[in-house]
Amino acid sequence: MIYIDFDKNILDKYHKIIRCWFLRKFAGGKTHKNGYHCGNDKCEICSKSIHKVNNIPEAAVDFFKNNIDTLIIGNPSQLIKLYKEYVKLGIDDSGDIICDFFVKTGYTNWFQDEFAKDFLSDLNINTCIYCNRNYTLDILYSHTRAELDHWFPKDKFPILALSLHNFIPSCHSCNHIKGNGDKTLKRILKNENLSKEEIQQWWENVLESMIHPHDKNENENFTFTYEYDKSLNSLSVKLNINPLSKKVSTTLEFNKILEIYNAHANFELKDLYDLRKKYSDTFLNIIENNFDGIMKKEEAYRIIFGIETNEKDYHKRPFSKFKFDIIEELKKGN
Incomplete structure (x- = not known):
């Protein structure tokens, strides 16, 4: 695995894009005349018509708005801490409303379609961070060979689906190997009977067991x-x-x-x-x-x-x- 350090200009660029998207989704506004607007008339997010999300509990919206910068550009330790704080709120998501918002609406249908390729190009990382054996270069404008793996899996940490330090450029093979990590974790721990709760608990403390690609201290040891x-x-x-x-x-x-x-x-x-x-x-x-x-x-x-x-x-x-x-x-x- 290779250590990566995002350039500050890249972080600033996508921090701004994702921040505006979140706040417009929370505040609404089909035009910049109502709802949220960052004040920049040339903002590619605030200048577009974006419908407000109406089904997220108010307590959750307040939490995300109050912690929006950490949610987007927080380092791995800050992200897992934020997730645990969110869990303590005890917000009922039995209908997977929040998961759908972050993973499906936010990441899959918005960021992946509109910005993932540009983000990967801006990072200018040529090979897979995990294996360093496969190139991850662009082929066509509309497609890229690189994939953005979510180091904290989306199905376990949906609110981190748009967190920049959770995006790891990888090849398809390594992304497939990792998946959501359940099978691999059972193999490593030599316990095929791990419950979903035990697996989730391990992931919530994963930084004690594994090295994140942004962890410089031990990455190449x-x-x-x-x-x-x-x-x-x-x-x-x-x-x-x-x-x-x-x-x-x-x-x-x-x-x-x-x-x-x-x-x-x-x-x-x-x-x-x-x-x-x-x-x-x-x-x-x-x-x-x-x-x-x-x-x-x-x-x-x-x-x-x-x-x-x-x-x-x-x-x-x-x-x-x-x-x-x-x-x-x-x-x-x-």
């Missing part, structure tokens, strides 16, 4: 390594993880990182291993010594291996962290 049999017919990917970093282990297991990379071992890993054995230290040492000043190490790795070596740039090319970790180990002569 592991390295890829490898092992092989004596015949060299079988190479497999391994992970070096700090034994004390249980959150890292759970996160990698949850996203099936080891299984994903072992599926590529006979391709990506074998090529690197063969390079080390065929060329001994010579080739790698030339790269390490910057081609006698011809180019920088980062440029050499990009041209020869097709990867980025700086952590902040891992997202730009597939397999960057994986290949960089393996190459660094190969250079040690292992």
Whole structure:
């Protein structure tokens, strides 16, 4: 998994868009002459006709309006705290009114249709945050290969469906693997009989068990390594993880990182291993010594291996962290 940090200008842009949408839905106003208007006549939200939502309990509307900025741009810890505060209100949502508003009306029918592609383009993240093996680049104007995964699942935390730090650019495969997390959680906890209440409780405390992509402190606290049999017919990917970093282990297991990379071992890993054995230290040492000043190490790795070596740039090319970790180990002569 790759650490991501949204650019402030991007956050400000979509904070404004989502904020205006919420407040116009709560206050109503088919035109800017009544209901809510941000004061900017060029606002693409406030200049449009938007119907007021009438079926949300008043207590819920007041809560969302009073906490609107945290709801939209709060960090992961703030979001889960806000959700727990909302639950304490005890608002009856037996008809799934609030879920429909946030998930169906807000995210699926509005943001996903009108702004998801622009949001992904503005983020300019080229590969899946979870696996870093698939590109997530645009193909056509109306479609994108990237998907926005909700790190806090929409079915469990519907009011976070439009929270920006809950949007994680991912490939279809990883988004499908994660799903709402129930099956994976049962596998990790080795308990197929977990109740819905137990699963929900685990998710409400998930930041104690897993690392969020916006959590810089522990995000890259592991390295890829490898092992092989004596015949060299079988190479497999391994992970070096700090034994004390249980959150890292759970996160990698949850996203099936080891299984994903072992599926590529006979391709990506074998090529690197063969390079080390065929060329001994010579080739790698030339790269390490910057081609006698011809180019920088980062440029050499990009041209020869097709990867980025700086952590902040891992997202730009597939397999960057994986290949960089393996190459660094190969250079040690292992």
